[in-house]
Amino acid sequence: MATAAETAAMRRAITLASRGLGHTSPNPVVGCVILDATGATAGEGHHQRAGGPHAEVHALRAAGDAARGGTAVVTLEPCNHTGRTGPCARALIAAGVARVVYAVPDPSPQATGGAATLRAAGIDVAQGLLAAEAEAGNAAWLTHARHGRPHVTWKYAATLDGRTAAADGSSRWITSAEARADVHRLRAESDAVLVGAGTQRADDPHLAVRGVEGARQPLRVIVDSAAGAASSVRPGARVLDDAAPTLIAVAEDGPRPPAGADVLRLPRAGRGLDLAALLTALGARGVRSVLLEGGATLAGAFVAAGVVDRVVGYLAPALLGAGPAALAGSGVTTLADALRLDLTDAVRIGPDLRLTATVPVCAPAKENA
Template sequence: MSVTDAERTALRRAFELARRGPRGLNPQVGAVLLSPSGDVLAEGWHRGAGTAHAEVDALSKLSPGSARGATAVVTLEPCNHTGRTGPCALALIEAGIARVVFAVADPGDASSGGADRLRAAGVDVAAGVLADECEDLLRSWLTVQRLGRPHVTVKWAQSLDGRAAASDGTSQWITGPDARADVHERRAAADAIVAGTGTVLADDPALTARRPDGSLYDDQPRPVIVGTRAVPQEARLRRHPRPFMQDEGEDLPDLLDRLRELGTHRVFVEGGPTLAGSFLRAGLVDELLVYLAPTLIGGDRLAVGDLGITTIRDQRRLDIAAVHRLGDDILVIAHPKETP
């Protein structure tokens, strides 16, 4: 598969455009149209459900016929179905596009097949270009499409010796302000935040997404509490901008199914070592955020609960996706190598 430097540059620009679109039930998609000589003709991105898809948005900025012979560079395979809008693959064919370059194939049962339709119409197609970068952009949406459940991120903060709290149960604060600000920004990008009743009773968390000045982000995750113990009437959680949902936690896949039915694509779990261990043991974790503080605590308050591992050959291997310095702390972002 031969791809030009201009096409790679255009695809990275399409990633930037895609991020302008809202995160939600639809994927963030960007598109750049190039002339045969590699010059940018037009750009577009998807602005949300019911609006023009990225390819059509870009085409709309050109006069009729001026896209003939051009190359469309798109983050996601052009769709092949009619929903609120028509198929993007057909729109590209009718516009006279000669070549399409995209990063990630559309995994949807109804929307996939755009590449085949383009090739059948004589359009040159290059697929899988910079796929890893696009997978990161579309990670939560792709999880829903491929696995049929929300994308699950598990977060915890720990000392360098792996403790999440002191022996008396106190845990605020292990990490510094930069790390905590990063957590709140990530909370704001989630649809639901999940905590166990043990954490609610011990720490009385607000489970809101807050800016460093204490103000609330406009987007707040839905609080979800796992466990059978009652949430006290005076708990800060009861003043959350969104009403909380409580689940007994006996069937985590069922909980995720119900959250998806509510339109949840991104679940943020930070509810203590027992809950983190339960999600990991069930093979329901797509991403780990581990905040490491340069401190030692000792004792038995481990950051993660029992994973059901009794021998080293059963250890859960991880791929390290990124390591960031946040003030004095370090954030490690990792993905499980395989689902047990």
């Protein structure tokens, strides 16, 4: 059973791990706290960037000799392989720790086995402390490790009656400057930002991160299922500037995007593109987290395909009574088939309300719409 000091240390490790969001992909975010033999904090650290030292190494360096006989509290099972860095399980053994407490087992075939290595060296090992909280913070990497695709967050902004624009098409700005700034934080934590052709044509979005210090720009992805000769991404579109990389996903028989654009050709599925193939291709490019920003039809296709993991909705205290809804074509025709979510957070952002909900893991996947 975990001690009070270990529980407090794990909460701290989860907080430390969150500092790596947007910087460690395709690696996980991990936090570690070293307690000395008396249970006092001796060192702490987190994985800061892919290719750099892991959380355990940072924490052990900070703890020094105080780690000997102490306890390492880690959000993810210490790795057991040599990649760009050495195995953390071996580093903990060399440091002389007596106990390791970790939250979530490592599901990746190449890195798992750290707990067994530690136990074989005579170290006491405990698993599962605050596992749900640690899983939530590392959802993107765990989704890819377990399911072979990136974690998908659908973000939308709407009025209280669920409208994303007025009847005349005007939509700027439904939510406040504070909410829009918070969206840039979401972008900064994501590997890719994705919109559909309709949003591209209507808004000419830029999709890059602004106002977040030290942010790594995400891959900008336009999903264009057009069958005609003209691409939805025209020369001079804002997504074609050099602020961030851009990928245009088109059908195998689709139009040729502007010269110089990075193009991904995908098979069709129903009235759109094969979303499973899209996510697999993005995962192969190192994308572990996708922020789906629009529009309603593409969001509906993702929901219908069962590949939305989290929903973040920004609700403005306004009513329109008419205009497009946030979601269309999800395949739900009766209340009994509604996709029920787990509400995990509700917070006021300026005058608006930000709701965050996750899709239960038991929710069945559907065929592409």
